[in-house]
Amino acid sequence: MPELFGEISLKKDSDSPLYLQLYSKIKEMIENGILSPDYRLPSIRKLSSMLKINQVTVVSAYRQLESEGYVYSRPGSGIYVSRFPGNPLTRSQAGSLMADELYNQDDLAIISGGNIKIHEGTINFASATPTPDTFPVEDFKAAINEVLDRDKGSAFGYHESQGYIPLRECLCDMLKENGIPCKPENMMIISGAQQGIDIISKAFLHQGDYIITESPTYTGAIAVFNSRRAEIVDVEMKEDGPDLNILEYSLKKYRPRLIYTIPTFQNPTGYSYSIGKRSALLDLADRYDVYIIEDDYVSDLDFEDRKYVPLKAMDKNSRVIFIKSFSKIFMPGLRLGFMLVPERFHGNLLEAKHTTDISTSGLIQRAFDLYIRKGFWNRHWNFMYNVYKERYFTMINALDRHLPGSVGYRKPGGGLNIWLNVDYRSWTESLFNRSAAAGVLFAPGRIFYSGSHPQNLYNIRLSFAAVYREQIEEGIAKLCEIMDSLQKDNHSPSNLPIL
């Protein structure tokens, strides 16, 4: 069969990228039955030397085929032709999984060190990112075209570092409806929440400065604080927020410049601060003259009417820098979010933004502005809310039916993640490997800790952002079965945890 591949001819001077040409040829061979299911494609090295093209080109073509469900990969073995290349669910699901494996580095790459390959049909509870099939591409395209017709070249000139004014105005209107007081002058548009954390760190944190974070917390934030060589002080995240005595002790002892918090449906735990702890946190910030980064990534995904109030809405003394991401509701690849910045920090944070990337893409800002004004955003938000809500209750119900008695969790009431407390040291690692082999992925708790921590080994994060309802049922059943069998194995004394 290799001679078949040797005959593939690609045009270097074509409009179409080489990898797309190669992808089309192989796709054709699959669709015409020339390559049959489970046929192993030539290795990347081999095909690239056969066709005298770059290895990257072959990788891209294989990725494209995989993202559309035409091929699948087996760990350590190779790339194979799929059995059901035409299955649309498989196809779009595979697409999202690929996207996670390859691009969403805060998820799978970190977890697996790049070693875990995703099979066709893998159930991915590791990704907290929506799948491309939910993206409102046509509406956004209409907004882009309308903006280009309206604004022409201005859409592509330098933009104010602080962000396109009309977008800031209409985002403020949205926030006010949600009870957060807001002025366009205090808003800064950023290229995603990650950039917000980065900019604040740039402006505030220097080598050796202390910052308090919840433990566990968002891996992307830990990475930023480490990159500034700041000292991270962990405070354990409990089911209703951190222990206030410990928090105050840390404030006294380390005199940090900043507290980084995700007060609502925290990542990874899903836990939220009680109302009492919210106001106590603000009081402590005043007392110890420290500022708070409030990372609001999904507080609006409230499925059980918890009605948590953002810190920013209670922030009388301008202690809170509020960061809002759109990646979980909208399209993560847009790279768009915003911050609310207390007046005294305008100068510092604007300078940090300016030296970072001058401004966020003007075209994207203008298109998003129009998208909101046309009412598309509200419609899409409702759609996503209902998609996620269904997945949330499906997962809660499946857990309640299948989970072994020894494994506990607290219903978060919203967000995208559920945090399981397992009880044996050997569990999470063997559980991860066995369940990955069975086609079910999750995020082991250890990746969300900045230092070493006994809790590292006792938790796992299940996300329901990137899985369909049927997959949730099936995946939770499988996972719990593996837990059951591990629990039996581990009851022999030799496997008791070494503490």
Next chain:
Amino acid sequence: MPELFGEISLKKDSDSPLYLQLYSKIKEMIENGILSPDYRLPSIRKLSSMLKINQVTVVSAYRQLESEGYVYSRPGSGIYVSRFPGNPLTRSQAGSLMADELYNQDDLAIISGGNIKIHEGTINFASATPTPDTFPVEDFKAAINEVLDRDKGSAFGYHESQGYIPLRECLCDMLKENGIPCKPENMMIISGAQQGIDIISKAFLHQGDYIITESPTYTGAIAVFNSRRAEIVDVEMKEDGPDLNILEYSLKKYRPRLIYTIPTFQNPTGYSYSIGKRSALLDLADRYDVYIIEDDYVSDLDFEDRKYVPLKAMDKNSRVIFIKSFSKIFMPGLRLGFMLVPERFHGNLLEAKHTTDISTSGLIQRAFDLYIRKGFWNRHWNFMYNVYKERYFTMINALDRHLPGSVGYRKPGGGLNIWLNVDYRSWTESLFNRSAAAGVLFAPGRIFYSGSHPQNLYNIRLSFAAVYREQIEEGIAKLCEIMDSLQKDNHSPSNLPIL
């Protein structure tokens, strides 16, 4: 007349942003002659309270009117109706000037501290950025639409931090044609050259580390190195590159981690390294184990056949991190550029990019990829090359005719800037003020120095990126006239420089 403004009615629930509604109403009043030329518009505060809208909304509307030439502002006085709102040249020129004043902070904001307002018809030699009338909006729009039809949701998913592979492939092909060896694996897509400098600093520079830069140099780079609290070691940029003995002395004494250089058509001087100094620099980097950031922002704008070879093309021992910007040829608001990264730094720089903004906008990357593959890029590059070339020679000729004998400069042979050496301490400041009052702006040399430096006061940068041919003639004549008169004033002994 104020009652006229009080009657303006705006619809809060409309699709159209409030500022655009307000802009349209005022524009109509101007076009219908209700407001006559030189009529002073209500102040921002007044109009916002009259209409019960945000001040930002009024500012935006006035800016939009100004950018289209309907109104102009007078320093410290107010906003007035233009005399020739219909003049298309004025209009598009005013647009570009506004964009500079408001957005291109490395230019005017820094120079003037925000105090200098741009009149209608101001000749702006301070901006090194192309004007929106040169942007290929329609072609890029076609590329975006084709990409969205082709890739759908995938265009908006998370993208690889390193950049969209097909784009890296086709940029590598372009580079190879220009003699720079290149593999897609070593390329990283960035959100503009500014981000490249920022990412490298994040990965390499810590508080107290030394970095060598040319003096003077790009202000955006100085700001980044300062934000890392690095120690900047200046080495004077001579007409053929820095003095090698001083450079070596600095390498020995400070043991820096990095050298930041713009070897071809340097910003702000326009000077280029001789071929001998290029290879000597690479040798020194080897000998003192230091890495070089080569900021290539306009080396392709070679108008006098100088054929300078980029350091990266001579870089046998992988000492050079090469940064390429598209902002000067293409559209600065896209926020797109790339870096070539030696293999050993892949991990560090990818992590720095990832913690900065995860990835550059996937849609913009995909659209630019298609734009190149369709041949649009080559066509646009040729267009811009010819536009800039004409402006270059126009400026050289005007300078040769008008410049007082005591003011010297070296013909750069390409790029976008010309660096004049003036000879009296009092000159650049009084020159700046007098010529701004006469409607001619330039960038005083002092802003391009990181520390204090006697040279600060003896140079000015003239850019020809944002001015039309006729404006160059007129502007240089005016400027030289002011120089002449200043020179006469300053010949009285009381005005001799205090050294």
